[in-house]
Amino acid sequence: MPWGDSSxxxxxxxxxxxxxxxxxxxxxxxxxxxxxxTLAATRVANHDWGTPxxxxxxxxxDAAVASAAQPxxxxxxxxxxxxxxxxxxxxxxxxxxxxxxxxADVERAGAPVALQPFAPLPExxxxxxxRVVASDSDPFSLPLRSxxxxxxxxxxLHWLRDAGHVNVASGHELWPDGLAHLAALLADIRQSxxxxxxxxx
Numbered sequence: 001m002p003w004g005d006s007s008x009x010x011x012x013x014x015x016x017x018x019x020x021x022x023x024x025x026x027x028x029x030x031x032x033x034x035x036x037x038t039l040a041a042t043r044v045a046n047h048d049w050g051t052p053x054x055x056x057x058x059x060x061x062d063a064a065v066a067s068a069a070q071p072x073x074x075x076x077x078x079x080x081x082x083x084x085x086x087x088x089x090x091x092x093x094x095x096x097x098x099x100x101x102x103x104a105d106v107e108r109a110g111a112p113v114a115l116q117p118f119a120p121l122p123e124x125x126x127x128x129x130x131r132v133v134a135s136d137s138d139p140f141s142l143p144l145r146s147x148x149x150x151x152x153x154x155x156x157l158h159w160l161r162d163a164g165h166v167n168v169a170s171g172h173e174l175w176p177d178g179l180a181h182l183a184a185l186l187a188d189i190r191q192s193x194x195x196x197x198x199x200x201x
Contacts, residue, residue, distance in 0.1 A: 017040070018074045019075055022079035023079045027168065032075065045064070061084075079104045088124070088127055098131075100155070101132075137163065
């Protein structure tokens with residue numbers, strides 16, 4: 001599917017974008033990789049994608065945030081969403097916002113051992129605007145669990161129907177429709193900034 005005008009229909013200026021993949025990284029056909037090119041985004045430079053260690057992942061994300069020149073939006077997928085939750089708990093309000101797609105339930109019964117360093121999730125609201133996009137057929141997070149994560153983060157939850165894990169296996173490669181969720185997040189952030197700015201006399 002070609003991009004068409006999907007990436008041109010929204011204003012993505014004014015922010016630096018960081019791609020935070022999940023376990024085993026996102027391959028070249030994954031939508032995160034396509035968005036990385038479209039948005040001139042930076043991918044978090046984790047040393048070990050296969051055996052994730054929470055401290056290492058948080059340090060790598062913080063290094064990417066520190067190198068940004070503009071307010072930062074993190075675009076996270078799967079285990080990357082849990083990473084953002086832990087990042088907020090440890091580092092506070094360093095982000096302008098986060099788009100959290102198909103958050104993996106690291107606390108579920110039978111979760112892979114590799115995900116255990118990320119459990120349990122911090123039970124606190126994110127200190128920055130965020131939007132959760134979840135699938136009602138995600139094999140790695142039941143709908144009730146995805147809803148619980150969005151509630152913990154106090155972030156709006158938007159459902160995708162029969163979208164699997166929102167990855168290449170579920171047919172989400174370019175995923176141009178997802179850019180509308182990113183644009184909505186940016187609109188929320190810009191509106192909040194306007195409300196905080198005093199009107200000129």
